[in-house]
Amino acid sequence: MQKIEEMDEMIKERNISMENAILLLKHVGYNKELKMIDLESFNYSLLSERMKEMINDENEKKKEEMNEKFLVDLSECYALQHSYFIPDEYRSIIVPPLLKAASKKEGNEETQKEVKMALLALSHVNTYFEIEQELYLNEITEIIEYHQEHQNLTRLAYQSAWQFLIKRFYWDKSLKEVIVKELHFAREAARELKELVKSVDWNRNEEENGRIEVLVIRRWFDVIYEFLYSNTLWNEEIAGLINCIVQVLRASRDNHKDIRNRCFDILRCAAENRNVKIDDLLKSGAIDLYLEEMKQSIISHSLIRNCYYFFLNVSKRLKEEEDDETEGKKRKEMKRKIFERMEEEGYEDAIAGFHDAVSFLNEKYYFQLSLDVSDYFVNV
Template sequence: MSLPDDDNPEDNKSEENNSEDDCSEDEIPTTARTEQFSKLFCELEGRREDEQKQKIEEMNEIVDEMDEEEFESIFAKDLYNKMSKMIEEKTLSWGNTILLLKHVGYCNELKCLSCYDFDYTLLSERMKEMIIDENEKKKEEKNEKFLTDLCECYALLIYQFSCELLSIIVPCLLKAASKKEGNEETQKEVKMALLALSNIKQWDLLEKELYLNGITEVIKYHQDNQNLTRLAYQSAWRFLIKRFYNDESLEDIIVNDLHFAREARRELEDLSKSVNWKRKEERRKETEEALVIRRWLPEIKKYIYLCTLWNEECSGLIRSICQVFHASRDIYPDISHACIISLGIAAEKRDVEIDVLQKNGVIDVFLEKMNQSTFDYKMITDCLYFFSKISERLNEKEDEEKEEAKRKELKRKIFEKMEEEGYEDIIVGFHKVFDFLRRQYYYKLSLDFSDYFVNF
């Protein structure tokens, strides 16, 4: 998958605003929220620790309301460097720094924002040194709570992990995530630890000995005792599925032991019941349930792409993806499009039978989307690719007579459904843009529109 662009807000700043000590509101694109946040931040200096804490709690409330553009403009390198200098000058305590950073990291990760300015800042280097120093202390001298807080903040905000830090952070966070007390405070601690773990990228390679027993225990214990919040449980799976991307040997554990497809299906269905799909609202005001659904879908996509041990549980997952698509299509286009991507991958995989897609409503989803995608060229491309794969697979004759009869019957059902929805007219209407779509979105897209038909 391609990485988000690492835009640097500093590139557009004027020279008079480059000083780290300058708290001028002109440093960032101003809105009522960014102005208020900057004002409160500048007021931290010269305050007692308890007064600073109160102001940071106010700042955290403002962060909750920020949209992505506001978030990126505020949490840029200058702010983190300023915080590092304040820590060095002892005008900002580590406790209050952690209170702010942990909330910033929580919002950054939960809302799937693309804010990477923490890397290569003075604060990230300072935190890295603190983590290493604290970890190297003798057991009786080590402050486990402080080390866990540092690891959570660092893991939630950093983009590129070093091997040295991973060997400290992963065991520390897994230990915090393994707490089994059911009280609200422990649940909050476990959720933050798992959320931080979930930010470790799939290309950050980890030895199984470092994480597998720990994360497996967390997932299994929840399946038996329901001790995690929905966000915490999703985060545990997100961490593990990212490891699956580089380690195929995890497949049996993920499919047959931990039952990812069954669990993801149930979570999608339960979360969907908690979302008001009819209410139009800005992204920053979304409920946590809608945000957690959005976080499940990329891991489901990876699972469908990687999984070869296809079973009935996987079929149920396909059905739940279709349900989320239908629920989200009018209000949350990014969620519905993520569903389309996962279902398109399923159509391409030989492990997924075409009749499973047909029975669970996948054909209906793409036909419906074709009828609505007149101006969404990316969506049209995804739909055309889907139908080209369906056509290709259905046109492959089977060796066994029984399977061949099954294939012909399935072709007939899909052909009749396409005819009922006016599919041929839709394809002919799009034919004139095939070359554009091929050049702009997918170079393997066929220019022969007959490749998108299921002929019977």
């Protein structure tokens, strides 16, 4: 908080020009986003209040008097520095100019930097409140579609565009047709991840591998989790995305604990989503990975929870009645395959060994895990 207030005082006393202050704040915000650090002190600082006043002042000017670039700069600084949620009245002010800045299509390096910064700022516009579609949908859709055709964005900028849109999905389920069928999120996320993982040396540990590719992968994981949590449509592209997550997990499991754990979180979320097919989890190798992990001599509480939730959902969904005779036969065959793999991997012993941990987890972390061991078994 002290450094934030010191900068406000420097601006007030004219010891630093507003132009230089903005450049510094944008640089700080850029690095904060990449390293996933929150500066909560900014939210309640005098500098935050000063920026809100300046945003209001610039926005209230007549069109011919308004400095659009200055408003974009202020909006980027404010969005990138802010944690939690941006108030309604400021979201409605900053989103349109940021989208306009992000819509530039010139291919030069300077424009790419401007577009990347605008999209990065938009990706920080929170999910806590809904934003009217008129404020953003046509513009963000065009940005994503144009990149899919012309490849004009950096990987971070493209991921940021999706992050902004998927955050809107949390509140507005009417976006599912656009996200799933028109813009093909699952296909695009899988393609981007495949390209990113080629650039990472997975034999190096997390501390040595602090490249931007790893940071962008983590950001993609955030939106993939949000997508699977919110989505109610299925297509073949989602099966491809699950396959991709399994591949990343296998690559990262030895030296990148954070990425490995995020992969397990996503696969657990996929098992909870009734629109992700259990057959896709089986064919991708996700079930095998969970079974392998359960046999480890050391396993964290969070991963024990993941294992329980994963197999609880798999079991529940496979126990559902299927009226259609053909589908019923497919389900029975799939249950048989899963049960055989469980037997091979010693699943019953692992579940029984974890059972003593359930009460502790429920009490300490407020989980709602079942104490009935039979709930975690697939009855063929």
